[in-house]
Amino acid sequence: MTNPAQSQPGGSPSGPEVRRRPGGRTGRTRARVIEAVRAELGERGYDGLTVEGVAARAGVHRTTVYRRWRDVGGLLADVLDAAGDDGWQPPDTGSLHGDLLALNEEILASLTERPPLSTALIAASFRSEEAARALRRLWEDRYVRCEAAVGRAVHRGELPPGTDARGLLIAATAPLYHQIVLLGAPPDPRLPDHAARSAVLAASAGAFAPPSADDGA
Amino acid sequence: MTNPAQSQPGGSPSGPEVRRRPGGRTGRTRARVIEAVRAELGERGYDGLTVEGVAARAGVHRTTVYRRWRDVGGLLADVLDAAGDDGWQPPDTGSLHGDLLALNEEILASLTERPPLSTALIAASFRSEEAARALRRLWEDRYVRCEAAVGRAVHRGELPPGTDARGLLIAATAPLYHQIVLLGAPPDPRLPDHAARSAVLAASAGAFAPPSADDGA
Structure with missing residues (x-):
C-alpha cells in the first residue's frame, strides 16, 4: 500500500524492469518507459501525460509505446504494477x-x-x-x-x-x-x-x- | 459531510435556491441549473458534463450559464455550495x-x-x-x-x-x-x-x- 511510487530512486532496490521481462532490450525499454511516465506524471500531472511525451522522454519510438501500452491508462497501470514488484515488507519494530x-x-x-x-x-x-x-x-x-x-x-x-x-x-x-x-x-x-x-x-x-x-x- | 449531493429529491427540505438569491427569477434559474448539473453528472460523469448540456437541460440560455458560472468547475462548485445550505444536522440518537x-x-x-x-x-x-x-x-x-x-x-x-x-x-x-x-x-x-x-x-x-x-x- 503506502506508496504507489515505491520503486522510485531511493525506494526499493529492485527496479520495475525485474518482473515480466527479466532483462535484455525489452526489459530495458520497459524500465525506461516506466521511468518516463513517472517523471512526466510528477512534473505535469495526468493532463500533461501523453504517449508521445513519454516516448520522447524515454527515447523509445512511439509506435513501440502504442503497441505495448496502447494508451495513457495502459502506461499508468504498468507503472503501478511495477511498483508492486519491489519486495516491500511492512516495518518490523517489535510492537x-x-x-x-x-x-x-x-x-x-x-x-x-x-x-x-x-x-x-x-x-x-x-x-x-x-x-x-x-x-x-x-x-x-x-x-x-x-x-x-x-x-x-x-x-x-x-x-x-x-x-x-x-x-x-x-x-x-x-x-x-x-x-x-x-x-x-x-x-x-x-x-x-x-x-x-x-x-x-x-x-x-x-x-x-x-x-x-x-x-x- | 456525508453527502455532497444532499439537497437532491428526498434529501433536505430546503432546496439549493434558498441561499444567495432567496427567490425570484434569478433564484429559480440557479435552482434549475444546479438540478441540471446534478442530473448530467449523475448520468454522464465529469467527462460528459458541459456548459452547453447543462444549459439545454435547464432550459436556460448558455450565455447566461457562461456569464454566471463560467465553466464546469464553477457549476460544480455551486452545486457543492448549494448542498451545504440544507440545514443538515448530525443524528441525535442518545449515545x-x-x-x-x-x-x-x-x-x-x-x-x-x-x-x-x-x-x-x-x-x-x-x-x-x-x-x-x-x-x-x-x-x-x-x-x-x-x-x-x-x-x-x-x-x-x-x-x-x-x-x-x-x-x-x-x-x-x-x-x-x-x-x-x-x-x-x-x-x-x-x-x-x-x-x-x-x-x-x-x-x-x-x-x-x-x-x-x-x-x-
Whole structure:
C-alpha cells in the first residue's frame, strides 16, 4: 500500500524492469518507459501525460509505446504494477504500535513527496479505469503484506487470535488518506502516531476481535 | 459531510435556491441549473458534463450559464455550495455509538447511491481545483456540525472534556471513504457499525483525550 511510487530512486532496490521481462532490450525499454511516465506524471500531472511525451522522454519510438501500452491508462497501470514488484515488507519494530507508526510515516511521506507522484497516481485512478484497477491491485497486495504485522502482534500476545487484520489496518491508515487526499488538510506530522495509537487502543479494547472470541488459538 | 449531493429529491427540505438569491427569477434559474448539473453528472460523469448540456437541460440560455458560472468547475462548485445550505444536522440518537453509526449509515448510503452523484462529485474534485475547494468547504462545514455529537457525548459523561472531536470524527468516518472511494471495495453493510464501534472504543480508551487530560471540567 503506502506508496504507489515505491520503486522510485531511493525506494526499493529492485527496479520495475525485474518482473515480466527479466532483462535484455525489452526489459530495458520497459524500465525506461516506466521511468518516463513517472517523471512526466510528477512534473505535469495526468493532463500533461501523453504517449508521445513519454516516448520522447524515454527515447523509445512511439509506435513501440502504442503497441505495448496502447494508451495513457495502459502506461499508468504498468507503472503501478511495477511498483508492486519491489519486495516491500511492512516495518518490523517489535510492537504493533511501532509497526503501524512506521507504516503511517511511510504513507505520510509518500502522500507529501515532491514531485507529488503518489497523489498524482491516485488522482489518475479517477480518470482511467485501467489505472484504478491497477492501483487497487497494488493496495490489496500491500494490505495483504501488512497483515504480517498483525500476525506478529497476535504471536506476541498483543492481540487475540482471529483478530480482523484488515479492519485494523484500515482503521490505522485510512485517516491519513482521508485527511490528505480527500480533505486536502495540510500534513500534520503527529497524524501517523495519532492514527496508529487510536487503532491500537481500539484493537486492545476488542474492536477487531472475532465475534465469538475467546483466547484459545 | 456525508453527502455532497444532499439537497437532491428526498434529501433536505430546503432546496439549493434558498441561499444567495432567496427567490425570484434569478433564484429559480440557479435552482434549475444546479438540478441540471446534478442530473448530467449523475448520468454522464465529469467527462460528459458541459456548459452547453447543462444549459439545454435547464432550459436556460448558455450565455447566461457562461456569464454566471463560467465553466464546469464553477457549476460544480455551486452545486457543492448549494448542498451545504440544507440545514443538515448530525443524528441525535442518545449515545455516541448511535450517533456515529447513524452518521456512517448516511455516508454509506451517499457513497453507494444510484446514480452515483456523491462519488461523481468526489471524482470531479480531482479534475477541477474549484470543485475541490468547494468540496473541502462542504466537508469542513459538515465536520464542524458533527462536533455537536461529540459535545453531547462529553456532556453525557461518555467522553472526557477536551476530547479531540475532529480526530474522533475522522477515525469514525475515514474507513468508509477509504474502503469505498479509494479501495473500491464492495459496500459492506457492517462497515458503518464496525467503524463507529472502533472509534468509540478508541475514544473510551483515551485515544482522543487531551494530552494532559484529567477528569475535571
